[in-house]
Amino acid sequence: MxxxxxxxxxxxxxxxxxxxxxxxxxxxxxxxxxxxxxxxxxxxxxxxxxxxxxxxxxxxxxxxxxxxxxxxxxxxxxxxxxxxxxxxxxxxxxxxxxxxxxxxxxxxxxxxxxxxxxxxxxxxxxxxxxxxxxxLNNITIKLYDKLISLTHKQMHGRISDTLLYLSKEIYNSNTFQTMLSRQDLADLSAMTKESAIRILKEFKDEGIIDFSTNIFNILKEDVLVKISKTG
Amino acid sequence: MxxxxxxxxxxxxxxxxxxxxxxxxxxxxxxxxxxxxxxxxxxxxxxxxxxxxxxxxxxxxxxxxxxxxxxxxxxxxxxxxxxxxxxxxxxxxxxxxxxxxxxxxxxxxxxxxxxxxxxxxxxxxxxxxxxxxxxLNNITIKLYDKLISLTHKQMHGRISDTLLYLSKEIYNSNTFQTMLSRQDLADLSAMTKESAIRILKEFKDEGIIDFSTNIFNILKEDVLVKISKTG
DNA sequence: GTAAAAAAATGATATATATCAAGAATATTA
DNA sequence: TAATATTCTTGATATATATCATTTTTTTAC
Known part of the structure; x- marks a missing residue:
């Protein structure tokens, strides 16, 4: 309560x-x-x-x-x-x-x-x-960015955006522990939790990020930025 | 000019x-x-x-x-x-x-x-x-609706939303002539123009709407509303 | 009114994404 | 600490959607 x-x-x-x-x-x-x-x-x-x-x-x-x-x-x-x-x-x-x-x-x-x-x-x-x-207008500008990310990019780009958002704007570090569940990460990226999990695993296998449960480490930020840009 | x-x-x-x-x-x-x-x-x-x-x-x-x-x-x-x-x-x-x-x-x-x-x-x-x-806040509320429509619904729901938006909020009639191209209808619904065309044709075949080029007629609004709700 | 250009429509196919079911890991409670 | 519940992960599969190539229709320009 x-x-x-x-x-x-x-x-x-x-x-x-x-x-x-x-x-x-x-x-x-x-x-x-x-x-x-x-x-x-x-x-x-x-x-x-x-x-x-x-x-x-x-x-x-x-x-x-x-x-x-x-x-x-x-x-x-x-x-x-x-x-x-x-x-x-x-x-x-x-x-x-x-x-x-x-x-x-x-x-x-x-x-x-x-x-x-x-x-x-x-x-x-x-x-x-x-x-x-x-x-209010600042919030709207960010909402436009979100709208474009979620509607113009496919899953890899959207997960990249979410990871960059968390590291750059929320935790201010390439390594962070988060209380967000996989479902939350999916809800940030407009996809199912299964899809989010699969793409995170792909990124891990390719050495772009590392994680265990809720501790994340962005190893190749430039690659994430590139994926974000190409959608 | x-x-x-x-x-x-x-x-x-x-x-x-x-x-x-x-x-x-x-x-x-x-x-x-x-x-x-x-x-x-x-x-x-x-x-x-x-x-x-x-x-x-x-x-x-x-x-x-x-x-x-x-x-x-x-x-x-x-x-x-x-x-x-x-x-x-x-x-x-x-x-x-x-x-x-x-x-x-x-x-x-x-x-x-x-x-x-x-x-x-x-x-x-x-x-x-x-x-x-x-x-400004009224605009933001509508933007939220748009965000949810585009990210939570699949194509049939999104095309329904677009058609209802045009008839209810823009042309104030179930029959309307529009200057929007098929690409524009697709851009309103976050999909490719081919997908938009296919779904419009489906709706036409099912007798939900009728159209020839740029004159549209919504025959079964209730069905569109239902499709919009179920996503 | 005809030729050219642009837009719309269609079909075949590839890709992206969700769903469902099951098992593994982690967290929570008694 | 065991038991339970929850979350995470994985694989197999189905579905949604995009892409590409082509034809048809409509619009524009002369």
């Missing part, structure tokens, strides 16, 4: 991209007063697709996956969240529902900000609003 | 969703003074992916396609634009480049608004900014 805790070690989540740097002291204090932090266990749901969007969350520790569930019993993982990353969702100002689910991959904490408070900031602080639009 | 013309029959494009209804008289007059209208011939490029994003456009007549070009010589059509529809792009506030191309499907006119003027409106008018965020 998720536990509600009040902590003070997060000055509005230390947002890396810092959306909140445009708020003045008073505005920041207001957000800090109303926000609250929640602990999640591995596997627990942070946001549920279809559920009401009442808060924006900022992951303060751990990792989480953001994924869309379709009525065909398939999931597509949009992205992996890192600490200090904000997650809201396109239901904001629209239908106030979640259009994806978010669940914890590890023990995590997330800081929740009431959506009304967030809206208030947009209303009274133009710079904040502009920065928020920039933030 | 694109022709620059100044007209006065478009009070800032009569935006249907009316983003501009939140501007006051003075702000509206300012936009009207700086905007200009351009005529495009069929096939001409309105925005070019990778090119500089200097203006936001509003289609005032005709139809256009919005598509992403990948380095694999494949295109994905994101959407078809109808008159009064706004098109900017996620480069706004980010890198000021176009992340998709837009080209005219028919003789069209588009009204161009300088991106600086648009930014100024966001800066000075909070309601306008909020409405713009809402507009």
């Amino acid at each position: 998720a536990i509600f805790i009040k902590t003070s070690n997060c000055s509005v989540c230390n947002l890396k991209m810092n959306l909140f740097r445009f708020l003045d002291k008073e505005q920041l204090a207001y957000i800090n007063k109303t926000r609250h932090e929640v602990k999640f266990h591995k596997g627990e749901t942070i946001f549920k697709q279809g559920g009401p969007l009442t808060h924006i969350a900022c992951l303060t520790s751990g990792n989480a996956k953001v994924y869309i569930e379709s009525h065909l019993n398939k999931n597509t993982i949009l992205k992996i969240l890192k600490p200090s990353e904000l997650v809201g969702g396109p239901g904001f100002y629209v239908d106030y529902r979640h259009h994806f689910s978010v669940s914890a991959l590890t023990e995590s904490t997330a800081c929740f900000i009431d959506v009304h408070v967030f809206e208030e900031m947009i209303k009274i602080n133009t710079s904040f609003a502009m920065e928020f639009i920039k933030y | 694109a022709i620059f013309i100044k007209t006065s029959n478009c009070s800032v494009c009569n935006l249907k969703m009316n983003l501009f209804r939140f501007l006051d008289k003075e702000q509206l007059a300012y936009i009207n003074k700086t905007r200009h209208e351009v005529k495009f011939h069929k096939g001409e490029t309105i925005f070019k992916q990778g090119g500089p994003l200097t203006h936001i456009a509003c289609l005032t007549s005709g139809n256009a396609k919005v598509y992403i070009e990948s380095h694999l010589n494949k295109n994905t059509i994101l959407k078809i634009l109808k008159p009064s529809e706004l098109v900017g792009g996620p480069g706004f506030y980010v890198d000021y480049r176009h992340h998709f191309s837009v080209s005219a499907l028919t003789e069209s006119t588009a009204c161009f608004i300088d991106v600086h003027v648009f930014e100024e409106m966001i800066k000075i008018n909070t309601s306008f900014a909020m409405e713009f965020i809402k507009y």
